[in-house]
Amino acid sequence: MLARFVKRLGANVPVHGEAHAVSRTRAYPEWHLASSLAEATWRAFQGAAVVAGGVDLGERLRLVRRAPRSIVCIRGLAELRRLDVRTDGVCIGTLVTLQELAQSPLVLERFPALARAAGLAATPAVREVATVGGNLMQYPRCWQLRTEGRPCRRSGAGRCHSDGSWRADGALFDRRACASAHPSSLAPVLIALGARAEAHSVSGLVRVPLDRLYPPRRSSAGRPVCTTPADILTCIHLRWPAPGAVTFFDARRTGDTVTAAVAGSVQVRDQVVEAARIVLGGVAPSPWRARAAEARLVGARLCPAALRDAVHAELAIAPAPAGSAAKARDLQSAALTALRVGEGVS
Numbered sequence: 264m265l266a267r268f269v270k271r272l273g274a275n276v277p278v279h280g281e282a283h284a285v286s287r288t289r290a291y292p293e294w295h296l297a298s299s300l301a302e303a304t305w306r307a308f309q310g311a312a313v314v315a316g317g318v319d320l321g322e323r324l325r326l327v328r329r330a331p332r333s334i335v336c337i338r339g340l341a342e343l344r345r346l347d348v349r350t351d352g353v354c355i356g357t358l359v360t361l362q363e364l365a366q367s368p369l370v371l372e373r374f375p376a377l378a379r380a381a382g383l384a385a386t387p388a389v390r391e392v393a394t395v396g397g398n399l400m401q402y403p404r405c406w407q408l409r410t411e412g413r414p415c416r417r418s419g420a421g422r423c424h425s426d427g428s429w430r431a432d433g434a435l436f437d438r439r440a441c442a443s444a445h446p447s448s449l450a451p452v453l454i455a456l457g458a459r460a461e462a463h464s465v466s467g468l469v470r471v472p473l474d475r476l477y478p479p480r481r482s483s484a485g486r487p488v489c490t491t492p493a494d495i496l497t498c499i500h501l502r503w504p505a506p507g508a509v510t511f512f513d514a515r516r517t518g519d520t521v522t523a524a525v526a527g528s529v530q531v532r533d534q535v536v537e538a539a540r541i542v543l544g545g546v547a548p549s550p551w552r553a554r555a556a557e558a559r560l561v562g563a564r565l566c567p568a569a570l571r572d573a574v575h576a577e578l579a580i581a582p583a584p585a586g587s588a589a590k591a592r593d594l595q596s597a598a599l600t601a602l603r604v605g606e607g608v609s
């Protein structure tokens with residue numbers, strides 16, 4: 264199985280326990296198939312890169328951007344592949360695939376916005392192998408970052424070296440540190456739902472609010488991670504929605520990829536919004552908590568036009584980069600349709 268996986272990655276690498284051709288011309292990473300979480304965390308602690316579905320890491324390996332010396336594959340860890348129902352909510356194992364998430368009867372019933380986000384991401388073939396953990400930890404889709412030898416702030420250069428031209432996956436907010444938007448479709452909706460991440464490392468278990476996985480503004484250097492690069496995300500914990508909560512997600516795509524997303528969870532009484540948590544995807548180097556939109560929505564009657572106006576208020580907080588008008592339109596159009604596909608609002 265591992266040899267097939269390696270072939271899909273396009274890498275010709277030595278695999279422990281399997282005969283495999285080794286190139287003499289390039290230093291390929293050493294592979295380890297973890298048989299336990301303890302082994303995986305130990306290898307990650309020693310510097311191995313973690314691979315789950317391999318969609319994102321595989322692409323980066325093909326471009327050989329800072330190829331790691333070794334890789335630990337966690338796909339065999341059955342305990343990370345489960346949806347565990349608990350009294351206070353559900354624990355989503357980080358090896359659950361986007362397809363499994365989109366089709367899970369439990370997620371469809373209790374967290375329809377999350378099921379929609381998983382079902383809209385990428386393509387059916389990608390969703391089949393891409394995992395929750397890999398989706399949250401994927402790198403921005405900036406070729407400057409992903410191509411060998413090019414300087415980039417996220418990989419250690421002092422500043423962003425993108426040429427500044429507008430791209431569909433570019434950021435609208437907080438562009439000084441990094442002009443590329445975070446690409447995860449799951450992160451905005453999970454943050455809007457108040458998810459917590461559980462991660463294991465050699466020093467034990469940490470639980471953090473999911474937004475802590477992403478670096479604070481203006482310090483986006485390095486891999487997004489909550490504590491140390493050796494952490495392995497094991498599960499994402501979601502509480503059952505409170506009575507009166509309305510959750511929603513909708514997105515617009517450019518080609519195969521979601522490039523603008525609106526996610527939220529609002530508390531409603533007598534159709535009036537009492538509290539709101541709105542997170543936009545595809546607009547900033549990290550999932551963007553839309554505080555201006557939240558302030559605009561609280562006290563309003565919940566309806567698609569109110570949500571569109573709230574997103575419009577968020578867009579007004581920063582000057583739009585030249586060429587980004589289509590993304591602003593996409594966000595407002597996603598806001599108009601998000602409630603119709605969410606819970607409880609017709």
Ligand SMILES: Cc1cc2nc3c(=O)[nH]c(=O)nc-3n(C[C@H](O)[C@H](O)[C@H](O)COP(=O)(O)OP(=O)(O)OC[C@H]3O[C@@H](n4cnc5c(N)ncnc54)[C@H](O)[C@@H]3O)c2cc1C
Pocket residue numbers: 312313314315316317318319320321357383384385386389392393394395396397398399400401402446447448449494495496497519520521522
């Ligand atoms: C054509 C195409 C379209 C796409 N469109 C979208 C889209 O619309 N929306 C979207 O969100 N994404 C999109 N993607 C990206 C895709 O969803 C991600 O590449 C995928 O989810 C990554 O998951 P993976 O399991 O393959 O991660 P991997 O490639 O295995 O890993 C990715 C990164 O996460 C780290 N990692 C993985 N698991 C863990 C863990 N448990 N703990 C700690 N670190 C971990 C790895 O070390 C690596 O750095 C698209 C990709 C393609 C190819």
Ligand code: SF4
Pocket residue numbers: 403405406407408414415416417418422423424425440441442443
């Ligand atoms: S800092 Fe961001 S936009 Fe700039 S080169 Fe790196 S990934 Fe690209």
